[in-house]
Amino acid sequence: MDLATRTVEEHENELGVGEKPRLRASVRFPIALPLHLVASTKQYDAVTDNISASGILFHLDELLPPGTQVEFLIEIPEGTIGAYQTAAVHCVGRIVRSYVESSTAFAAAVIEEYSFQ
Amino acid sequence: MTGGTTKIFMGELTTMEQPEAISVDGMPQSGKPLIRILLADSQAIYRVGMRKVFALEDDIRVVGQVERVDHLADAVVRHPADVLLMEGNLIAGTSDVIPEIVRLAPEMKIIVQTSGTDEAHTVELYRRGVRGIIPRSIAPDLLVKCVRKIASGETWIDNQSVTWVIEAYRSQATSITNPKSQPRLSPKELSIIACITQGKRNKEIAFQLGTTEQVVKNYLRKIYDKLGVSDRLELALYCLHHQIHKKASDQEGAMVVKAGVNGSASH
Numbered sequence: 001m002d003l004a005t006r007t008v009e010e011h012e013n014e015l016g017v018g019e020k021p022r023l024r025a026s027v028r029f030p031i032a033l034p035l036h037l038v039a040s041t042k043q044y045d046a047v048t049d050n051i052s053a054s055g056i057l058f059h060l061d062e063l064l065p066p067g068t069q070v071e072f073l074i075e076i077p078e079g080t081i082g083a084y085q086t087a088a089v090h091c092v093g094r095i096v097r098s099y100v101e102s103s104t105a106f107a108a109a110v111i112e113e114y115s116f117q
Numbered sequence: 118m119t120g121g122t123t124k125i126f127m128g129e130l131t132t133m134e135q136p137e138a139i140s141v142d143g144m145p146q147s148g149k150p151l152i153r154i155l156l157a158d159s160q161a162i163y164r165v166g167m168r169k170v171f172a173l174e175d176d177i178r179v180v181g182q183v184e185r186v187d188h189l190a191d192a193v194v195r196h197p198a199d200v201l202l203m204e205g206n207l208i209a210g211t212s213d214v215i216p217e218i219v220r221l222a223p224e225m226k227i228i229v230q231t232s233g234t235d236e237a238h239t240v241e242l243y244r245r246g247v248r249g250i251i252p253r254s255i256a257p258d259l260l261v262k263c264v265r266k267i268a269s270g271e272t273w274i275d276n277q278s279v280t281w282v283i284e285a286y287r288s289q290a291t292s293i294t295n296p297k298s299q300p301r302l303s304p305k306e307l308s309i310i311a312c313i314t315q316g317k318r319n320k321e322i323a324f325q326l327g328t329t330e331q332v333v334k335n336y337l338r339k340i341y342d343k344l345g346v347s348d349r350l351e352l353a354l355y356c357l358h359h360q361i362h363k364k365a366s367d368q369e370g371a372m373v374v375k376a377g378v379n380g381s382a383s384h
Contacts, residue, residue, distance in 0.1 A: 027351070030358075031357055031358055033357075053351035076314065076353070076357065087315060089353070116313070
């Protein structure tokens with residue numbers, strides 16, 4: 001499968017425009033999707049609570065300390081966005097916030113780089 | 118500032134002589150970084166007044182001035198400045214002046230002086246890249262403070278404008294997540310979105326659809342504008358959240374069924 005990693009600059013080049021960032025921040029979509037995460041060589045399974053183009057909130061079994069570098073794969077179910085097979089987004093990011101609520105661990109991460117797979 | 122002499126020609130650009138207080142490395146003797154200002158104002162009295170205000174400040178230097186908006190682009194290029202202080206009336210009824218200035222001088226911060234404010238105008242100015250909106254009647258010391266703050270990278274915004282901007286942000290965020298306000302996407306746009314979520318690049322999409330990369334770029338720009346998203350991931354999330362493809366295929370199915378029923382009835 002072809003990777004399509006894009007930075008903001010690449011994205012702007014791709015559109016052929018040098019548009020300035022808009023005032024609006026990224027919109028968070030309340031979508032629950034399975035997430036496979038690797039942090040400090042350990043693997044975790046998690047579920048997303050909300051996702052935006054710049055960050056993600058998810059819950060898992062363990063509390064991840066802020067500052068942890070993470071890599072994760074968000075699974076997109078078959079047929080939901082036109083692909084008649086499971087699609088996935090591979091992301092590289094960093095935990096910026098974590099907390100426990102009703103004995104469930106939550107973590108928020110910024111997405112520094114992503115690629116569709 | 119000990120003040121160099123000034124040459125003013127109405128309607129033309131002019132530069133100020135190097136003030137004596139500025140050292141050769143461009144740093145004022147006070148040690149503060151030098152703030153270069155470009156004035157754009159149709160009224161000479163305001164330009165003179167503002168220059169007098171800034172002349173008292175060691176770290177602020179007016180590097181150019183312009184009387185008409187059609188001279189502005191030229192002035193921005195010829196007289197690099199840190200801050201553009203512009204009369205709001207100069208850009209009244211225009212929509213492309215500020216984006217053009219931002220494009221020509223992305224590092225320059227823009228301050229707009231207005232006689233009165235309204236919600237839509239204020240939000241639009243900040244949306245286009247203005248860093249501060251101040252009244253024409255602003256006190257000199259506040260003007261200087263505003264220039265320094267904005268030159269250092271801050272935004273100058275009053276409480277009322279903060280409320281307006283946040284409200285605009287909220288309503289935009291609501292409309293983007295509200296299924297009722299979804300725009301219609303053509304079959305071609307839907308297939309481009311599907312290709313994107315499969316990780317295809319523009320060139321590959323163009324090849325698959327039998328068109329050029331530029332056409333795909335144009336489609337993408339249109340899709341982004343329609344949906345109010347800003348990149349591929351946000352586009353995928355939007356489609357996922359609103360089940361765009363499922364709805365499209367449901368509609369397609371309903372049309373096929375309807376056509377079938379009509380076809381049977383006619384036989």
